[in-house]
Amino acid sequence: MGAERREIRKSDFRRLGKYLWELPREFDRRMRVPVHVYADEELLEDALQDESIQQAVNVASLPGLVGRVAVMPDVHEGYGMPVGGVMASQVPGGIISPGAIGYDINCLAGDAEVLHAFGYRVPIGAAEARWRQEELLCLDAAAKRLVATRPVLWFGRRPGAPLLEVRTELGGRVTATADHPILTPQGMRPLGELRPGDLVARYHFSGVPYEDPPAETIVTEDQVAAALERFGRGERGNALSQLRRRGLVPLRLDSPALPYLLRLLGYVFGDGHVGFLRSTGNGVVSLYGKAEDLESIRADLAALGFRTGRVYRRRRRHRVRTAYREYVFEREEAWLRVSSTSLAALLAALGAPVGEKACQDFTAPAWLDRAPLWQRRLFLPALFGAELPAPRAVTGHGRNLGAPTLSVNKRAKWAESGEAFLRQIERWLGDFGVAVQGISRRTERVNADGEPSIRLRLTLS
Numbered sequence: 001m002g003a004e005r006r007e008i009r010k011s012d013f014r015r016l017g018k019y020l021w022e023l024p025r026e027f028d029r030r031m032r033v034p035v036h037v038y039a040d041e042e043l044l045e046d047a048l049q050d051e052s053i054q055q056a057v058n059v060a061s062l063p064g065l066v067g068r069v070a071v072m073p074d075v076h077e078g079y080g081m082p083v084g085g086v087m088a089s090q091v092p093g094g095i096i097s098p099g100a101i102g103y104d105i106n107c108l109a110g111d112a113e114v115l116h117a118f119g120y121r122v123p124i125g126a127a128e129a130r131w132r133q134e135e136l137l138c139l140d141a142a143a144k145r146l147v148a149t150r151p152v153l154w155f156g157r158r159p160g161a162p163l164l165e166v167r168t169e170l171g172g173r174v175t176a177t178a179d180h181p182i183l184t185p186q187g188m189r190p191l192g193e194l195r196p197g198d199l200v201a202r203y204h205f206s207g208v209p210y211e212d213p214p215a216e217t218i219v220t221e222d223q224v225a226a227a228l229e230r231f232g233r234g235e236r237g238n239a240l241s242q243l244r245r246r247g248l249v250p251l252r253l254d255s256p257a258l259p260y261l262l263r264l265l266g267y268v269f270g271d272g273h274v275g276f277l278r279s280t281g282n283g284v285v286s287l288y289g290k291a292e293d294l295e296s297i298r299a300d301l302a303a304l305g306f307r308t309g310r311v312y313r314r315r316r317r318h319r320v321r322t323a324y325r326e327y328v329f330e331r332e333e334a335w336l337r338v339s340s341t342s343l344a345a346l347l348a349a350l351g352a353p354v355g356e357k358a359c360q361d362f363t364a365p366a367w368l369d370r371a372p373l374w375q376r377r378l379f380l381p382a383l384f385g386a387e388l389p390a391p392r393a394v395t396g397h398g399r400n401l402g403a404p405t406l407s408v409n410k411r412a413k414w415a416e417s418g419e420a421f422l423r424q425i426e427r428w429l430g431d432f433g434v435a436v437q438g439i440s441r442r443t444e445r446v447n448a449d450g451e452p453s454i455r456l457r458l459t460l461s
Helices: 041-047 052-059 221-231 236-245 258-271 291-304 341-350 366-370 373-387 412-431
Strands: 014-017 020-023 035-038 069-076 083-086 113-115 120-123 136-140 145-149 163-167 173-177 181-184 187-190 217-219 272-276 283-289 312-321 326-339 397-401 405-411 436-446 452-460
Touching: 020 052, 035 052, 041 069, 052 069, 052 083, 113 136, 217 341, 221 236, 221 341, 236 341, 258 272, 258 283, 258 291, 258 341, 258 373, 272 341, 283 291, 283 341, 291 326, 366 373, 373 405, 373 412, 405 412, 412 436, 412 452
Parallel strands: 035 069
Antiparallel strands: 014 020, 020 035, 069 083, 113 120, 136 145, 163 173, 181 187, 272 283, 283 326, 312 326, 405 452, 436 452
């Protein structure tokens, strides 16, 4: 399908719609049907940077084609036909291709580790029995970001050619067939083409080694019922039946729903609030923070079977007086409210504080001490994302970043439990190899009732 060719420019296309472009048959005398490209202007220009559109022109020159050659928005260069290309060929007089887009099968060795959306890594060979349940992080090259996606096929085979290993100066290592694509500054290149000194891309986060959670029950129906009895007057039977229907009671460490609940729970310990209305006893979960974080929480809640409203936003002017100075600033606030007695009761049974956090004793759930490291990792980033300040330079030292600090504010009466909570976090951080400088405390202000508020800070090294 080679022969004569001419350079293809954006001006050669007719615009048929906002996201539809046509390269007419007249562009090349060999073409039997036009080429339709579904893309915006940026995607079309990007597709013209490689052989994608030229490959589509070649395909449009084949005998027996029906209609047109269609090119989808995920277009990129294939072997003979572009990936994302679609064609239909009639019988008789048409063609049969054993591999229009490509027929090579590039593979990773079984000990190559893949990164799960829940932040753990697992050898790809170990996924044979469970790949349908996996949700892996993959690179969206066009958007230049990682996205979570489920595999659609898993298979293993013995290599028909020697395997190659690439090692990086920073300690990365992967074994794969010579035709396996590796991301470089020049785009995807087969592993066999790489030479010592070439630059390759490597994602900075390798994940936590996977460990099977024990089949330990952490929440029973009786514990949820006790939470309803203590905090709310909502319909106990209805709340329990909703949790049963969603598979959330009884809840075990190996329950499929727990990873989503861990992220929610960590955020609740930070910028969240669990409460029960005095008037009705119905439960409400309120979450505050950045809109994009709250949208992620909405997705987790949907995975658990809970419907939520939209994320609300507004700009507000704040005036905060501390023991040192008064701060005046303006910022956009975003919040998400979930009216669900069953969810509020479940979070309470899991160990979330109910009501004003500064005026009660609580620590992180004790059952997390017995959870695998990767499950604790889901709780901690959600807590840190809500509570750690954004990185910023130390005052007067423009190039030195301040150490991350996790703060807890407590009324003096409950300060000891605040320190116990931070000691618990310090111990978990040690399991990840993260050192801390220690815990400090200071009186933040004296409240109207005469009782001081204490600010406790855990400073990471």
